Amino acid sequence: MKAFTRLDGRAAPLGLANVDTDQIIPKQFLKTVEREGLAKGLFYDFRFDEAGKEKTDFVLNRPEYRAASILIAGDNFGCGSSREHAPWALMDFGITCVISSGFADIFHNNCLNNGLLPVVLKPQEVEALMEEAKGGNHVFTVDLETQTVSAPSGAKFRFEIDPDRKHKLLEGLDAIGETLQHAPSIDVYEMKRALAQPWLEA
């Protein structure tokens, strides 16, 4: 996994609530057997019209936000399907941090497992950042070490993150490798289970 430490980048405002993973990456892009190359499908129906032409008014199509690496979104971002293609598509596009007042659980986990930082702030803080991101200067700083988001106006907000998750993100640690260190405990658990619930071992 790619480590996340500190990010200085452009922030794009997407002021909609309940943006679901079908919108983040529509199903026609889920047929791939790869993780890469999904940027082309990111927010596809928002970005392109029926003829496949770019919609000029969508935030990520506007010149100033094309290179955004931070997305500021409405509440309950990433609800719906468990598809990990959603964080893959965001990352392939270059977005490595999403800020919202709330994320759906599975999406939140999927982000952390890929080194994409989901930042949860209070609704009024998200709104303040959203307003700033609409202005001329929208280069924000997200610092995982200090758990802060800084806006160009100097406004600074602190966010919470589970310390272990933080550690794994900072170091870019592989969860499977970590868990395999517990292999002896898994063996013991399986032996006990085989005795208590033999019908599961058929």
Added chain:
Amino acid sequence: MAGKTLYDKIWDAHVIAQDGAEAILYIDLHLIHEVTTPQAFAGLRAAGRPVRRPDRTLAVADHNVPTIGQALGVNAVEDEEARLQLQTLGRNVADAGIEYFQMGDPRNGIVHVVGPEQGRTQPGMTIVCGDSHTSTHGAFGALAQGIGTSEVEHVLATQTLRQARSKNLRVTVDGQLGPGVTAKDMALAIIGTIGTAGGTGSVIEYAGEAVRALSMEGRMTLCNLTIEAGARAGLVAPDDKTFDYIRGRPSAPKGAAWDMAVSYWKSYFSDPDALFDREVRLNAADIAPTVTWGTSPEDVVSVTGLVPDPDSFATPDKRASATRALDYMGLIAGQPITEAKVDVVFIGSCTNSRIEDLRAAAEVAQAAFLEGRLVAPHVRAMVVPGSGLVRDQAEAEGLDALFRASGFEWREPGCSMCLGMNPDRLAPGQRCASTSNRNFEGRQGRGGRTHLMSPAMAAAAAIAGHIVDVRTFLTV
């Protein structure tokens, strides 16, 4: 000390180790399908890691499969990428020694229909699948949740999942549902009450007289929609109905093991003095047949109600979303929802494609048929059984003949138009009465407009040609 909730009991029985805020949780059953696994198997291969418990893993082909011509196997799949994805699954499971119900095998079908049907889903288990509607299996009192592909890889490699403990939310539905009101309506009413983020961070246990009265299939519908309320998992405590449903199924325990299993399963209930972080109560009598008007499952309205005014919503982003939803759905605030004329009717998906769902739809179709009424001429109506075995059962009961005679298409099993990854999808602007679970923009096909409802309501809409209250429809 306070007692434990059902969720606490399952959780505690599966924790292997604690690593900071995360527990390492043993997984009893891992269900996999073609869409969310190729990158996981690729990851394992790259790291040289084997699959730890192929015997606790089961694979099906469901999302991509066309709903005709399945006897041809993957060759029935015209889309090249989709075929490659199915072939990739076939290769991966063969290498790992994982059992796989291939296309055309009558045991194949939608993953959340197949697990319970085979008796794989059992009380007290931890179950995961790279699909958010894994919550379905909670109907058996199993902790069942959807996971992402990195987690699929983690489970394949370790048979465990890393997770922080969730909160306990209990939703109690008192009293009895009225005639024509189903588990689907109950679920939509609950989502309408608590919102699509209402369950975030929680596991929901469903309780109360109306929940206990549901059949196992009704409980599956209810738990299936739990994810649309933002909770990863829903639970119903197992009871005799649960055990009766499992008994005799291919993977159910047999002989002496059966009695041992039942007595073990009976320990899975919330203690009377267990504490829940939050409680929500509804009265079943207040629930009418319910449909969605917008593009989020929380956008619900009673079938007797009106399309809401965006200004009636509390926050700016909710108002913006509602305005956008009405525009997308082609509806006008204040209009009766029954004015919505439908082009397509879809009866299927892991929410409502089991035999009881098909029977409920068939009952409406038959009542109309006896009055000389068929599917409205402008409507394309399709019925897609959840598995090959559901299809066989329906055909044995003559439901397919009735559907056909009434003007419905009778298709082969799969996810079908629930998500439109396969050839079944809506054209832009088409309005669909659907028994599935998501009315998101473009979910059933780009520009398609989805109204979620129960199978009986969808069948009634097919015949009336517009959204209609199944209760009045049946008596006229």
